[in-house]
Amino acid sequence: MRKFTFLLLTLFCFAALKADGVPTLAKADAENAVEFLEEQQEVILFCACCDDSKLTKVFISWVHTEPTNIEGQYQLMVEGTDINSKPIKETVDVTQLFFIVGNKAYSVSQALGLDADPCTGPFKL
Numbered sequence: 001m002r003k004f005t006f007l008l009l010t011l012f013c014f015a016a017l018k019a020d021g022v023p024t025l026a027k028a029d030a031e032n033a034v035e036f037l038e039e040q041q042e043v044i045l046f047c048a049c050c051d052d053s054k055l056t057k058v059f060i061s062w063v064h065t066e067p068t069n070i071e072g073q074y075q076l077m078v079e080g081t082d083i084n085s086k087p088i089k090e091t092v093d094v095t096q097l098f099f100i101v102g103n104k105a106y107s108v109s110q111a112l113g114l115d116a117d118p119c120t121g122p123f124k125l
Helices: 001-014 029-039
Strands: 042-045 058-068 073-081 087-091 096-103 105-106
Touching: 029 058, 029 073, 029 096, 042 087, 058 087, 087 096
Parallel strands: none
Antiparallel strands: 042 058, 042 096, 058 073, 073 087, 096 105
C-alpha cells in the first residue's frame, strides 16, 4: 500500500510540473519583454504545455506591465484584437507567447533568454 501511495503521489507531482510557466517577471525582464513586443505587430497566444489550448493570433495595440502582489514581480499585459477584430486584453505568461517571423512562430521566453520551457519549438502557422 505504501508503494502504491508513493507512486500515486509521484504521478501527481509530475503532472503538476508539466508546464514550466513564467506568470510573473522581475522588473528588468518585464521591461525587456515590453521592448521586444513593441517591435512586433502580432503575436500568438498558445499554451503548448496545455492539453486543449487553442492558438490565438493577436494584433498588438499596446503592451505594458503591471505590478503584482509579490514585491518586485510584474505581469505582462497584451492588448489588441484577434483575427475577427474581437478586443483582447490579457495577462500573459511569456511561455505562452510567440512572435511571428515569416510563416513560423517562435517563443518569446526563449528569445528573451528566460529559463522557461514553452513545451514546443518553433512551429509553422
